[in-house]
Amino acid sequence: MNTASHTIVVIGGGAAGIAAASSMLKRRPDLDIAIVEPADTHAYQPGWTMVGGGVFDVATTIRPMESVMPKHATWIRQAAASFQPEDNQVTLQDGSTLRYEVLIVAPGIRLAWEKIAGLETTLGHNGVTSNYRGDLAPYTWELVQQLESGRAIFSQPPMPIKCAGAPQKSMYLACDHWRRAGVLGNIDVQFRNAGGVLFGVADYVPALMEYVEKYGIGLELGSNLIAVDGPGQQATFATGEGEVTVDFDMLHVVPPQVAPQFLADSPLAAASGFTDVDHHTLQHVRYPNVFGLGDAGAMPNAKTAAAARKQAPVVAVNALRQLDGKGPTAGYDGYGSCPLTVERGKIVLAEFAYGGKLAPSFPTWLVDGTKASRLSWMLKADMLPWLYWNGMLKGREWLAGPGGLIAQ
Helix, strand or coil, X not given: CCEEEEEEEEECCCHHHHHHHHHHHHHCCXXXXXXXXXXXXXXXXXXXXXXXXCCCCHHHHEEEHHHHCCCCCEEECCCEEEEEHHHCEEEECCCCEEEEXXXXXXXXXXXXXXXXXXXXXXXXXXXXXXXXXXXXXXXXXXXXXXXXXXXXXXXXXXXXXXCCXXXXXXXXXXXXXXXXXCCHHHEEEEEEECCCCCCCCHHHHHHHHHHHHHCCCEEEECCEEEEEECCCCEEEEEECCEEEEEECCEEECCCCEECCHHHHCCCCECCCCCECECCCCCEECCCCCEEECHHHECCCCCECHHHHHHHHHHHHHHHHHHHCCCCCCCCCCCCEEEEEEEECCEEEEEEECHHHCECCCCCCCCCCCCCEEHXXXXXXXXXXXXXXXXXXXXXXXXXXXXXXXXCC
């Protein structure tokens, strides 16, 4: 059996894994670091909402994985299969093993399409779509353009999901198009959310409710999608009163989301299945030479690329200190951001930390995140994609330095 060793092993070549590796290499360019990632492409997933709204071309959101891999990292092009943290070892899918001094766990979250009966066979057909898959986001835009009357349903499963605002963003952009096309009055738009509130941070709800009312959206809380009959164009939801089946002409589905199975089955997992780390230092609670970040972390923050951008420098600082035999000094405050596209050209820029505390990046005289703003749209459409490709993935920590320092 093949065994290789690296000083640092990173599991996952998504936003979190690449950003953490790049941040470490910025601090220590000669570091021996390996990134385990089977995919040959890397996607800017926050852009898929914009693809589904006819704003971005999907091709602009995808690049070859090779182009985002840090130059001095070793890319191991396969998937992790299991962890043996007592032996400082990871087993890969081909049976070979990797030994490490420090492990960074960032494999992302798994989209559990199979948990909704009948969904997988009808995705991309029969008016059933999802912006949570890049290949389906263009179909969302097709459906929006074609629909002139009937019923459009937008679903949201129980938490956790990545980008908790994304189910709404898709809906608001669709409604804005229908309003501009003069057909919104002919369409019964429903937002069926398994949760009990429109959005988890109360300060942003009034601005969002203005758009729910403006577009005439039927808000159904406590309504969880459990089955789809694509050919019959019917969706079944579990509610507090039992199951209800609703006809649709267009159905935008957000799948339930869970930890990757190989992580959930491992000694690294919390009860939730996600990596069991301290919520501030991002160091594993049982294995001090293991760190976790991104969507696979068990921290109670919003699972967004913006969160990973803030977490990566914290992991970089603390992992390198662990390597040097020292304790963690950097802390993550739970920051997450969700630019809610409420219409083409306007965004409610939700930024918050642990406990729903507002955490604006800009002074309120420039951007008041609790209100729809054109400046926030420019940030989302123009600045954030550039910052992602040229800043975050390159280890440049603009607006994201490691904060929350703990006494050394």
